[in-house]
Amino acid sequence: MKSRIDLSRITTVSLHKRPSKVKTDHFAKTLKSPVKFNDFLDSIPGILIGNSFKNLVKSVLAARKKNKPVILTFGAHLLKCGLGPLVIDLLERGFITAIATNGASSIHDFELACTGRTSEDVSARLKDGSFGMTRETGEFLNNAAARAASENRGLGETIGRCIEEARLPHRNLSVFAAAHRLKVPLTVHVAIGTDIIYQHPQCDGAAWGKASYNDFLKFADSVSRMGSGGALLNFGSAVILPEVFLKALTVARNLGYKVFNFTTANFDMIRQYRPHQNIVSRPTEGNGRGYDFTGHHEIMFPLLYASLIDGVEK
Numbered sequence: 001m002k003s004r005i006d007l008s009r010i011t012t013v014s015l016h017k018r019p020s021k022v023k024t025d026h027f028a029k030t031l032k033s034p035v036k037f038n039d040f041l042d043s044i045p046g047i048l049i050g051n052s053f054k055n056l057v058k059s060v061l062a063a064r065k066k067n068k069p070v071i072l073t074f075g076a077h078l079l080k081c082g083l084g085p086l087v088i089d090l091l092e093r094g095f096i097t098a099i100a101t102n103g104a105s106s107i108h109d110f111e112l113a114c115t116g117r118t119s120e121d122v123s124a125r126l127k128d129g130s131f132g133m134t135r136e137t138g139e140f141l142n143n144a145a146a147r148a149a150s151e152n153r154g155l156g157e158t159i160g161r162c163i164e165e166a167r168l169p170h171r172n173l174s175v176f177a178a179a180h181r182l183k184v185p186l187t188v189h190v191a192i193g194t195d196i197i198y199q200h201p202q203c204d205g206a207a208w209g210k211a212s213y214n215d216f217l218k219f220a221d222s223v224s225r226m227g228s229g230g231a232l233l234n235f236g237s238a239v240i241l242p243e244v245f246l247k248a249l250t251v252a253r254n255l256g257y258k259v260f261n262f263t264t265a266n267f268d269m270i271r272q273y274r275p276h277q278n279i280v281s282r283p284t285e286g287n288g289r290g291y292d293f294t295g296h297h298e299i300m301f302p303l304l305y306a307s308l309i310d311g312v313e314k
Contacts, residue, residue, distance in 0.1 A: 022047060038310050052291045057307045059263040059289070060095070063231045068262075069097045071222055073245065074235040076104035079175065080119050081298045084112065086305045088178040095308055098222040099156070099179055100215075102240045103190035106159050106176065107197060110140055113163050113174040131196070138200030140166075145197075146204055148211035154218050155211040156186035185222055187215035189244045219244065224252035224259060231263040233304075234279045235297055238268065242278035249283055260287040267293045267300050 026046040032039070044050045063070050072087070090096045111118035114136060125131035141159065148158035160180025163171050171177045179186035190212045192198060192205055223245065226232065234241055252259045264284055266275040271294055280290035293300060 026051070037306050041307055041310060049293065053293065053303075053307075055289075056263065056265050056291050057304070057311055060231050060233070060308060061311045063229050063263070064095060066229045068228070068230040069222055069225050070095060070230065071098045071100065071226070071232045072096045072235070073100040073232065073237055073241040074105070075102055075237040075241070076108050077236045078297055078301065079105055079108045079112065081296075081301075083297060083301050084109070084173055084175050086301060087175050088173075090305060090308070091175075091178050091182055091184055093309070093312075096184065098184065098219070099175070099186040100219050100222075100241055100244065101156075101186070101188060102237060103188060103195040103197065103212075106141055106155065106188055107137055107195060109174050109176045110159070110163065110168075111137055113168040113171045113177065114140070116170045116173070134196070138197055139202055141197045142200055142202035142204065142207075145207045145211050146202075148214070149204070149207035152214065153211065154215035155188035155190070155208075156215055156218075158211065159188070160186060185218055187219040187222075188212060189215060189219070189240055191240060216244065216248065220248035220251045223248040224255070224257040226262045227257065227259040228261050231265075232279070233265050233267070234275060235267045235301060236269075237275070238272050239274055242266075242275045246278040246282065262288045263290070264288070265291040265293065267295070267297065267304075269296055270294065 029039075029043045041054075044053065046054060060070055072090075078084075078087070087096070087099075091099075108118045111134075122131055140162070144159045144162045145155060147153075147162070148155050151158070156176060157180055160174070160176035160178075163174050163177040164180055168174070168177075176186060178184075188211075190208055192208060197203065198205070198208070223232075232245065234245070249259060262284070264279050266279040268275060271292060276292055280292050284290040
């Protein structure tokens with residue numbers, strides 16, 4: 001049987017007329033010494049993730065220009081990587097309007113404010129049962145939780161206030177203290193049993209639960225204001241903050257707040273199911289834009305930080 005495929009009858013199109021997704025004006029640009037940051041940013045190609053990153057920066061800058069919320073959520077790794085000073089500077093410059101984090105962040109924030117040091121060798125100290133048994137950390141944070149519950153306040157604001165009132169020697173490194181000083185909502189969303197502070201004799205589970213629940217309501221209020229141009233940036237929280245954000249968003253929408261058409265972005269060292277679904281995909285489906293970036297915090301966060309500052313200066 002003779003084949004019906006005759007390649008001589010193929011119709012071709014001209015390269016000059018064919019639509020193309022990649023153009024030379026999107027290409028990376030070479031740098032000249034001395035290098036300025038805005039030159040470096042221009043050197044990033046406007047293709048794929050490079051284009052997504054530039055669009056995210058534009059969205060965050062647009063949000064602040066419109067006086068819309070920019071919420072930063074993160075796990076403790078951001079503080080352990082030494083990025084607290086950059087977070088504080090963004091707070092002081094007005095880029096970040098709310099912060100949400102987990103219980104572990106409160107531990108590292110306090111220890112850094114108290115001694116300028118944090119993070120213990122888990123493997124070594126687990127052997128003799130001394131892991132997480134640091135006296136000052138347990139006493140300070142459990143007392144703060146008890147105070148928050150008794151005053152019917154949130155964990156974040158109370159821990160920040162306690163760090164300021166105690167005049168801890170390195171409180172200039174404390175994101176919690178900075179947020180309290182600047183009156184920026186900082187909320188702590190705990191999972192009882194996940195952090196070393198619940199191992200201590202001062203721990204009152206009811207106090208932690210009440211104070212963290214107060215923070216959930218406060219966070220939902222911040223989320224309710226995101227509609228029509230706000231942004232949420234998640235760094236490294238793979239479970240707790242993506243889940244909390246999803247619930248806060250549905251509460252806000254259920255109460256009639258029009259929380260649509262906003263931007264979200266997830267930054268982490270690997271791509272994972274929950275942050276992609278609950279930060280990037282589901283909340284913005286059909287009404288906003290979500291981005292997913294893969295890379296180490298100690299590189300990606302300074303890149304975002306410098307890009308935002310450079311964007312304002314331009």
